[in-house]
Amino acid sequence: MNLIISTVQQEKQRIDYMLVKYQKALAELPKGTIYEKQVKGNTYYYLKYRAGKKIISKYIGKKEIEKLKQQIDRRRHIETMIKSLLEEQKLAAKVLEGNL
Secondary structure, eight states: OHHHHHHHHHHHHHHHHHHHHHHHHHHHSOOSEEEEEEETTEEEEEEEEEETTEEEEEEEOTTTHHHHHHHHHHHHHHHHHHHHHHHHHHHHHHHHHTOO
């Protein structure tokens, strides 16, 4: 039984480490979504995100759009990973407390 508890403890430490690492990466990535606006036949791109209660729209140049799309996709992936890790963390905590 001690082997199982030891393994769960190691897994919980790994989860905690990964959560910290993902949180740091998330802080560096832009939040929001990209939307297009058509004006007189021209397409303009904006990054739309929430800051408190305000919704901010920030113009994005055509040269920056691909890089920003990749960063937003990475952010969504990291958010999914964090959600999954939080569920695993809850399960590991229950096992260590003996509630499972």
